[in-house]
Amino acid sequence: MNSSKLSRQVSRKEPAKWIEYLARFGYGAKGLVYVVVGFLAFQAAFNWGGQTTGSRGAFWAIASQPFGKAMLFVVAVGLLGYVVWRFVQALKDPEHDDDGAGAWARRASYFVSGLIYGSLAIFAMRIVFGQPSSSGNGGSGNSTAATLMSQPFGRWLVGFVGVAVIAYGFYCFYRAFSTKFRRKLKLHEMSEKEEKFSTRIAQFGLTSKGVVSVVIGYFFIQAAKTYDPSKARTTEGALQAIQQQPFGAWLMGLVALGLIAYGIHLGVQARYRRISPS
Template sequence: MVANRERLELLARLGYAARGVVSLIIGALALLAAIGRGGGATDSKGALQTILSQPLGTALLAVVALGVFGFALWRTFQAILDADGRGTGPKAIAARAGQAVSAIIYASLGVFAVSLLLGGRQGDGGGTSTEDWTAWLLVRPFGRWLVGAAGLAVSGSALAMGYKAWTASFRRYLTCDAGAARWVVPLGRAGYAARSVVFLIVGGFLVVAAYQADPSEARGLGGALLALQAQPFGRALFTLVALGLTAFGAFELAESRYRRINAPDAREVVAAAKPMVM
């Protein structure tokens, strides 16, 4: 059982590292664009495509894909088994629901990485998939309400990230000493602040898409960065957010080392899976 816990913990830590690599690439490409050295706004899928295009890209992407699936599994444990010990209060349930959604998102990202490894078609990384699922949802019964609810949920998540940046509440899940905390905590604050801005824009665009019943109004992460760049003082804001996203990538790499991970054992996993199978 101890060996199983250690394997699950290792997979979760690899997941945080993979998430960090993806965030670093997104932030670095945005920074290059901000200083006029190439690059550009992209999302997580675009970052995976960038990894694949590098020397030894196939091997690197395979490791990142494994990490992404590991992160999805860890998010599942957080949501279903309450691996972080959040409890069952209203705030805890909301947080765990968000972790469940995150598990689905990262699992789909892992599938995309595998499709790239198998020679699948490479998209443009600019948010087309967000438009696609928005278009699919809008033609369903109550579709506009569902897209609007998704936009509000993303906006709420963005506000929660802003709260994390302000309070550094993520510290309770870190096991680093005071010396490491002096650089890890500022990275986390800057990273969550940047993600808060980006996801607030994404949520706003989804609400607009629902109101106008127009999927072309929807934007993913890359599209949100482009929209930010187009605003007054956009270059300065774009640069700050790009720096923040890069900081978040570095913070996630630090989390892969310092995050408190209470991995469940096999019996807990089986017990949680039984109701789903039945």
């Protein structure tokens, strides 16, 4: 009887452990994508040969390196692991965040995040196996807005997306300045210097991600107001808009460094995040 109980406990724990490994792999893969996006944008800010791009453009940049498709395959698998983790968060609330009126909204955001990164993982796999017909960034904001605009109440849908993205941007600001992200890190496993560094790099990264999100949301709202989906932008367009401002090169360079910092923050999460899949 005792042995059967033990075997049932092991069978319950094994899948959870695999999910934890996938989640950590996923955070690392997502972090690498942000580092590449930020690095290319930083180069572009000062005309050093880079380009403003988003996640899909980063995939092409990775694929163009020596052994790039093998590297991209690893990134795609990592993103699929992140997708699995997001769906687990949405369905099971493994981190016990289910504590109030915002619980269902939080679960919905995890589910949407899983869908978004699932589509990115599929796009990366298509590059690996030579299926995309273009080396462009693909999946631009105006194509998303055009799809939404063609639906019933499409203009309102586009506007809602804009408001939601801006709200997410301010949530990033809140996370940066409240430092609540520290609660999900195994701080006891860090040295004092590592803890301080991880906090500062996360604050910088989350602030920059918030800035980009607010700019993207603004463009979606403009698309809704003018009934013109071509006005919508994604990360690439947001960075270009920042570059066009006074002192734009310096502003974009700063935001680009912030995106690199956000990628490093995700790498820290890959190593030190408290992940309880069961």
